[in-house]
Structure formats: C-alpha cells, structure tokens
Amino acid sequence: MFRIGIILGLIFFTLHLSAQQTVFEEARTIYKKENTYGGMIHTSGWGLTYRHGRYTSGFSRRIYELEFTNFKHPKEIKTFSSVLNGSSGYFYGKQNYLLALRTSIGNNNTFISKQSVRGIAISYVLNWGITFAYAKPVYLEVITQDDDNFPITEVQRYNPEIHDRGDIIGKASFFRGFLDGRFYPGALIKAGLNFESSRQPENINALEVGMTLDAFLQKVPIMGDDTPNQQFLFNFYVALNFGGKKTE
Structure with missing residues (x-):
C-alpha cells in the first residue's frame, strides 16, 4: 500500500507539473485578435453571428x-x-416577417481562466x-x-381586413x-456568459448563453387582426461559436 501511495503521488505530482506547464505555455502567448463564427437560437427565432475581437489585455477583448x-x-x-388537402401551412394573422441585422460593440472579459488544457475559460459579454429590423x-x-x-387562385398581400380563413x-x-x-x-443591449473549452490555445470552441433586448421607436407590426405587437423584444439565447486567435 505504501508503494502504491508513492506511485500515485508521483503520478499526480507529474500531472500537476504538466498542468502548470500548460498554463505557463498558454500565458506566454500574447494574442492580438480573434475571429469567431456561429449560430444561435433564441426564444423568438434563430440567427447567425460573426464576432471580431481585439485584445486590450491578456484577459480582456474589445469585440x-x-x-x-x-x-x-x-x-x-x-x-x-x-x-385543399396538402396545401402549405401559413400563420393566420401574420402580416409581416421580421428580419434584423444587428451591429454592436462591447467587451468580453475573462474572469475564470483555464487551469489546464482540458479546462474551461468563463467570460462575460456585454x-x-x-x-436594423425589416x-x-x-x-x-x-x-x-x-x-x-x-x-380562381391568386397571390395577394395579406390584409386582415379582407382575408379570412375560408x-x-x-x-x-x-x-x-x-x-x-x-x-x-432600434437599439440593442446584449449580456451573456461565454464558456470556451478548446484544447488548442489558438482555437476557439465556445458555448454562450445570455439575453438580448431590442428596443424600437414604435411597435413593430408582425401580426395584424388586432393581435398586440411589441415595441421591446426581450429574448434569451444560446449560441455556439467557432474560430481562432492570432498573434498578429
């Protein structure tokens, strides 16, 4: 038992040194910028994202x-x-599809860094x-x-005042x-937590969860037929982001 304890102790000591070396090696690399691409789902739909980050310190990025x-x-x-049987479905009362292009600037600050190559770095995004909604x-x-x-059949723009289900x-x-x-x-505010778990220090594989608020100057008419529309769109989201870091 004593020998087994010594062997296990040596193994854990070796792993500990290896982990410290990994942290030291990653800390020595000074990155200047990063690019990520990804997809997200939120409580009102889905989206695609591109993010460019510039390092202001070892743990902070302007994004x-x-x-x-x-x-x-x-x-x-x-x-x-x-x-008619087999006809395509539709959303009764829906007057407009709402598409949006968001442009934003913010900060991504790491408050829990990786302790090993298998670790997870956690940062907050604001x-x-x-x-620009359309x-x-x-x-x-x-x-x-x-x-x-x-x-006869015709294609017409939906008008809740003249079109009914029949x-x-x-x-x-x-x-x-x-x-x-x-x-x-409209204006956008976004806040989230980013969990980055890539085993390669120059790569980014991240899961992000958070919430967004899109505020418009007036109610956006998605629905007609006396259905209340919204001026403030609040959503929770989950995103997957992939990319890499660069030293130049």
Missing part, C-alpha cells in the same frame, strides 16, 4: 459583432387550409449597438373570383414582395 436574426411573434400558430410583408395564395364569378389556401414564396417592406431602426 465588434454582426448578427443576422429573425423574430417570431409569440401568438403565431401554424394553420392549414380547410379547402454589448450595445443598433438593430418588416417584409406576407403574401398568401387566396381564393377569389374572376370577372365571370368563377373561383379564403386562404396557403403561403406564397417567401421572396414574393421582398422589396415591399419597411425598415424599423
């Missing part, structure tokens, strides 16, 4: 972020036509910026009548009327 995302209204319910109108296939009062067959192409929308500028 510049670009995101593309969409927003869904919490009252959206997918519906299928009762007139961003602020501008949201409300793209919804177009639907509807049943109407020609000049001789025969039923008229609608299904949604039209998403790109129909893409340029007929309207921009809604």
